[in-house]
Amino acid sequence: MALNLDKNTNVRMGMDQKSVGLVETKTHTFAKPPNELLLECGRKLGPITIAYETYGKLNDKKSNTILILHALSGDAHAAGYHSYDEEKAGWWDIMIGPGKAFDTNKYFVICSNILGGCKGTTGPMSINPESQKPFGMSFPMITVSDMVNVQKELIDHLGIKKVLCLSGGSLGGMQALQWTISYPDWVEAVIPIATTSRLSAQSLAFNAVGRNAIISDPDWNNGEYFPGKTPAQGLAIARMIGHITYLSPESMHDKFGRRLQEKEQYSYDFVTDFQVESYLHYQGIQFVERFDANTYLYFTKAMDYFDLAGKFGSLERAFEKIKSKYLVISFTSDWLFPAYQSREIVRALIKNGVDVSLCEIKTPYGHDAFLLENEQLTRLISSFLSNLKLKEK
Template structure:
């Protein structure tokens, strides 16, 4: 489940953008979640780039990964140090060309970047929800996005695009609202987690819950479980990389030393790097949100939810044209999982293109500059737009 990562800006940016908010589900008309609980009010943070055409046929929905947010491109302020998390892909003349398309990205429910989640105030207690926030699913995320689209009077998408957990949302959109999605680009994703992926998530969650400051999720008025969250981030970050990328970037090189110190601490560069990633992560993300979103990803199972165990049946009502992309070095969501969904799509006579990109950087490769991915997405969207 890929993360926001540092990256250099390339090409023209969409310049200044604004985080917007939409609230709904005011009690007693609460949002009914798949787990059976109701919640309200609900706020969704979102961002838009580009210009909506007259017949609203140029809308693209971008869906973010685990710890991403609605800030996909451009800057909130000219003084910002870096742009949105996918600025390399979204902007004038880029793969998702904002000179042609109207692009929307919303922060998922359960997150901590403007949308309702564990950090939000529970109207019944006037305190943060914490773990009183109900468990959510990928379907719940899509349902809140659908409500936002109804508010924006968007009835269909030229394309829905996302990687990792964002790719799960793409697939959910296609099977839940098949008439709305003309095309879809699921990147580095899966139709369900393997036991290995669930195992890594569980170890990360246990690291958070074992932190003495976690306090059963009600830590907002005191010390936060920063150590647990940092370790969870370190565990996750390992899964986003690859053996080759770590070998090239770090090898067994020591950090600021020419000899072993024979003390516990970050002696190797890879140790220092992981500790840095953990410390940086706690500055921008919430531990409870990490628990909720990883659990939602673990629950996701397209075949069980829509096909009574059959992935072919799950795609039965789909109408989208697909571009499925995987990466050779992605061992979190390996290529065989993408091929399984492509096979199921083709058995339903869907228009499917598949590409496995040779990349050494692991699961996070879709967030890094890539002419191959840029050209794939640009050409695919152009063909869908012309067909429309």
């Protein structure tokens, strides 16, 4: 799948020797009526289309699969480029590629858009077969379990009996945990990063305010957007709130401090004065162009509902049937899903005799650190994976 780039025609891509190159998103459709998927909320959904990308080659034994699970704002496009013109590589390109942490010379890497998403997988923007209009709020409530069940369908479809390793950050990490609970025999190893087994009251609160911003945007119109209009203002505000929680106070200070935006003095007006305002504004605008507000509502609700201790009585009991090897990674400056939440996970795993390692990476970059270049993260993952490989021989 990797492309031999002509450096004369495309210098930017040609310069990255570790890129998987040009990639494309594929789809698989299943759960066609009358075989709809039963969701955790009790409703049925089908047909379901799942959008996914793959990088590297599946080996003959079909034993080298790594399943990447994306977070709130991610999609199936985790690495490489969709075209020569694409400005940015996939969202986890720093980690996926030949010679990278998830080394596509060795592994067959899959990433799929989550159920409820807006990038090819069935979600609230999809056409509801009953009404022949977009689902909007008639889309059923989905949970992390449902997301994982849909991914399992994809794995079955690709003929893979066992995934070598699952990994993802944040909501992706929740899916990783859920996989080892829902399908203990299908997962050799798992690397949940910057995640939690349940949201704190504060995280619930931030999600609630974000949803509120979307829902109170008149253009939201109860999820049925007016022609040519989307609740852009509401979604932008939700994204801005999110962004503050993804960065640490230290990294915000280092990145922006109180520096003014293209001026030397206060404007004494309601235009943008500070760089941090300008940054957030830009993040909000950008997000609106690529993301659907209803998906934001459904994904944050799925995060809110994820509560392993609540569901199983205790975290220890939630992990009773786990057979996968665990590498849990957290970041010291993550205040959205703080490191103590990863330690809770590890303690409960240990009580169940799970083979688990914990690494708290010291970094000022907060929750979003898993998306940034991080040598330590790369080394940890590479070495964890290569140990798995050795055992496999």
